[in-house]
Amino acid sequence: MEKDLCRVSCVNRPLMEQVLKALPDEPLLRGAAEIFKMLADPNRLRLLHALTQEELCVCDLAALVDTSASAVSHQLRLLRTARLVKYRREGKMVYYQLDDEHVAHLLQEGLRHAAEG
Amino acid sequence: MEKDLCRVSCVNRPLMEQVLKALPDEPLLRGAAEIFKMLADPNRLRLLHALTQEELCVCDLAALVDTSASAVSHQLRLLRTARLVKYRREGKMVYYQLDDEHVAHLLQEGLRHAAEG
DNA sequence: TCAACGGCTGAACAACTGTTCAGTTATTTT
DNA sequence: AAAATAACTGAACAGTTGTTCAGCCGTTGA
Numbered sequence: 001m002e003k004d005l006c007r008v009s010c011v012n013r014p015l016m017e018q019v020l021k022a023l024p025d026e027p028l029l030r031g032a033a034e035i036f037k038m039l040a041d042p043n044r045l046r047l048l049h050a051l052t053q054e055e056l057c058v059c060d061l062a063a064l065v066d067t068s069a070s071a072v073s074h075q076l077r078l079l080r081t082a083r084l085v086k087y088r089r090e091g092k093m094v095y096y097q098l099d100d101e102h103v104a105h106l107l108q109e110g111l112r113h114a115a116e117g
Numbered sequence: 118m119e120k121d122l123c124r125v126s127c128v129n130r131p132l133m134e135q136v137l138k139a140l141p142d143e144p145l146l147r148g149a150a151e152i153f154k155m156l157a158d159p160n161r162l163r164l165l166h167a168l169t170q171e172e173l174c175v176c177d178l179a180a181l182v183d184t185s186a187s188a189v190s191h192q193l194r195l196l197r198t199a200r201l202v203k204y205r206r207e208g209k210m211v212y213y214q215l216d217d218e219h220v221a222h223l224l225q226e227g228l229r230h231a232a233e234g
Numbered sequence: 235t236c237a238a239c240g241g242c243t244g245a246a247c248a249a250c251t252g253t254t255c256a257g258t259t260a261t262t263t264t
Numbered sequence: 265a266a267a268a269t270a271a272c273t274g275a276a277c278a279g280t281t282g283t284t285c286a287g288c289c290g291t292t293g294a
Binding site for chain 3: 174175176186187189190191193194208209210211
């Protein structure tokens with residue numbers, strides 16, 4: 001006897017097969033989630049937004065978000081390993097910039113959606 | 118005597134004024150971060166991706182991400198309060214769909230960026 | 235009206251995030 | 265070579281997130 005609650009009524013449909021089949025695979029979903037996670041913090045958004053305009057050094061960025069250089073350095077490391085920013089050394093200073101245009105675009109889309117909502 | 122470390126060499130520039138002035142204001146940044154935070158989880162991405170294709174009920178969604186109905190319900194509440202999804206009641210069933218096209222677009226952008234990186 | 239069912243919710247708990255603090259590295263200046 | 269400086273890092277701590285568990289609410293059908 002079939003006892004599988006709701007499953008009787010709605011899961012066993014070809015529709016579900018189709019939806020499930022269209023789902024991106026695990027690694028891709030993880031990757032996308034990782035990127036969104038990096039964008040899920042106001043201070044990181046500030047850093048990235050600033051970098052859409054201009055290449056900046058760590059202490060400039062620290063001043064911009066009004067926190068310690070250490071805290072910003074940790075954040076920048078996250079952004080680096082997520083490939084959202086790249087850097088360039090010049091003497092004692094390290095200058096950061098966005099890794100590519102895509103990042104700026106995502107940022108802009110998120111801000112626009114937030115402004116409309 | 119000026120002792121403010123790096124600040125002497127790089128902060129006091131008109132450039133910084135400009136960058137700072139262009140920064141979106143606090144509420145907007147918080148709003149955008151909130152949206153990105155909702156997108157920062159593989160299971161929520163699965164749910165949203167499924168909903169880009171089809172309106173679905175809670176137990177369908179639960180089956181899709183292979184977790185309990187309770188867990189999905191909690192996730193859906195987050196997505197609801199962030200205005201990423203809306204719902205419709207029909208008898209005992211509750212059907213969810215994306216709140217607007219913008220969500221699908223953001224999702225797609227994130228996945229594309231992840232695929233390229 | 236009462237049991238069954240789809241879905242929702244609060245509390246609790248483990249896992250994760252972001253900051254601070256202290257200490258390190260690499261480069262420049264004296 | 266030594267002191268100073270820009271930036272990085274590991275450990276530790278508070279705050280947050282996602283799941284589970286138990287129980288509740290609203291609708292349906294006997």
